[in-house]
Amino acid sequence: EAQVTQNPRYLITVTGKKLTVTCSQNMNHEYMSWYRQDPGLGLRQIYYSMNVEVTDKGDVPEGYKVSRKEKRNFPLILESPSPNQTSLYFCASSLRGGNSYEQYFGPGTRLTVT
């Protein structure tokens, strides 16, 4: 089954404790991205990747890191999480970059930073 998977689905952590949210897709998609969703703000893009070893900042990259060492994986790293990073996070992939391609979203990761 074609899908985007994220782990963990739920995470409660404390300020400053490094964490990684994994994302994997099995569709051989070139483009992958991370979003955060907050009430009233819709989805905001954090980082995106055009292909292996090619990443770029979205609209809200501060406090996050990403890497794309393999085509299928695109982990999101929070080196020192803070309470303002409490949010619902979505990973997405598409065949290629550009708005005309369908984004396939993962199920989301709900992160709480205390």
Added chain:
Amino acid sequence: TQLLEQSPQFLSIQEGENLTVYCNSSSVFSSLQWYRQEPGEGPVLLVTVVTGGEVKKLKRLTFQFGDARKDSSLHITAAQPGDTGLYLCAGAGDSSYKLIFGSGTRLLVRP
């Protein structure tokens, strides 16, 4: 910075009523997409519109892209409880690889 504004933010209607959701910007977009998101899930693509003035229909849903490619609308005819969800529009930003989403319209269709 390109922005997409959606209206209304919330909409609660009775089953069988019609409704229209709007997605507006002061910027031109090469294309716009509409997604629907249900609680606990990621958004799912409904449609992509690419040509100014384009109209696409998906059963009871009609999507239109403005002639100037700065706005789009979603019209639902005879809404059903299954249409309940968060509707999001999305467009390619200044860089065609950066995607911008509207803040969403939360629709509730009461039986």
